[in-house]
Amino acid sequence: MEISGFDFDRTDLALENREKFEKDNVEIDGVEVVKHGYYDRKINIVKVIIKTEEAAKVMGKPIGTYTTIESEIPYEDTLNDIDFIAGIIAGEMKDMYTFKPGSSFLVAGLGNRDITADSLGPNVAELIDIDMDANVKPYVVIPGVMAKSGMESALIVKGVSDQVKPDVIIAIDSLAARNIKRLNRVIQIANTGINPGSGVDNHRYGINEESMGVPVIAIGVPMVVNAATIVRDALESIINDDKADYHQMISDGSIIENDVFNMFVTSDCIDENIYVMAKIIAKGLNKLVQERL
Template sequence: MNNKIRTDLALEVRESFPEDDVEIKGVILTENYDEENDIRVSTVVIKDERGAKAMQKPIGTYITIEAPEIDKSSENNHKAVTEEIARQLRKLAGDLKGEEVLVVGLGNREVTPDALGPQVVDNLFVTRHLIKEYGTDFKEKHHLGNVSAISPGVMAQTGMETVEIIKGIIKETQPKLVIVIDALAARSIHRVNTTIQLTDTGISPGSGIGNNRKALNEESLGIKVIALGCPTVVDAATIVSDTLTSYMEHSGFDETDIDKFISEVREQQIDNMFVTPKNIDESIKRISDTVSEALNTCFAQAV
């Protein structure tokens, strides 16, 4: 299929290449599967400009955690996913995991599929004010990390680019690491509310739905940025295209006819529509609990 896919997940971009093109120059894909907990971790590393051009994504590491049970109220699975997210966060943070951390919850809390970031921040154990109030001895006695957090809202609410707000906060508080949380868009309906992506390349707010804002990354903010997101929506045109493609393939149409027909369908007035599951309220609550617990485990307590 030649139609452009709309996704924030590097893994889905990698999967969009033809099956016979196993190796993409400058891109490395590795996978690990935890059969007991049904958790698959895929790591896409874009090594150089060749890989970045092929993938249309910045050079860096993209870790995708697929956990189909994350959207269900299972305590055992919740713990396993939390531990996996924390493990991958520590890997990306490296030596900075014990330093001052600023968590930024992107999104609009009034729009449920976009409320992941604000809800994660609501559940965080923030400690910076305690350390400033009671000092280093208090921090060491209670084994606290140094965490601050902000939900800056969206441009329509504030009139400011998110990067402008965050740069001001960084200037005043001097964190060493920024963790950005955001809702994403997926290519596959099976990855909605079941997948977590972590990357050390930062993020462009709203990119998944074609509403690009200025990027939040090390270049724009001046310090290391880790982005963590979960896809909560799928492009409606993608769902229609997949359904029609499957039907036409089983009906004997050749690839040229399918491509032509799907291209005509995508030109209809469904291009700016996005679909989210009907239980999105419950899903956002569960996922935000899982992500915030992983963040608390990594950064709120010194280890």
């Protein structure tokens, strides 16, 4: 729903973009959805494959494959849980790019390490095992934010990439979700690259194959949701159907203060969530370094 220039449904998750159309029973030509999972562990895996330019315009996402690994329960800091999800991540990465002995990848840990909800990228990057004798050689860069470096993240990543010449770049960033229930429970892996800050309408230069000159895989976790969508959802759940005036106020957005549209909120357990999600993603990438191919 888009109201007065504000899109209540804005999200970085291709899955949520697709769900908007499913809710209205609308099929999109050029979009394929493949579902499977580990249902005994309450883990669902959904691939949204955008195949055509027309479908990309409708979905608001570039052509490519977007895989979401979603847990119905919070991820926990246990060896079994972390290792299992990390194995799924490693498998999905291999589906998106063929890692061969002697190949290399550059992990770009995007985001602001001083803001917890935005620190996923730097936290993952710091946990990557640097083993120059591994079958797959890893490199790491943490570009920071423009406010501190004076440079766009993409320019720093491009400069490092031009020097070390990786076969593929893996960009890690915090994302924004539409549904608050998806905070810290979804890992999205996409072969389309990433736009740093896109989740909060802070568009910067893209980190993608076109700008970098090598394939770019983006890995992200939704850490924030727009405050206005929370207000809207809460109001819709408590107002009775016969309150027509209230429904109109929700529909036209007038019941929500303008300042709310620019506010993003996160979980009260964000410190622990970042720690756990960073460990999971880093371990998945480290499996690419450690495993025999």
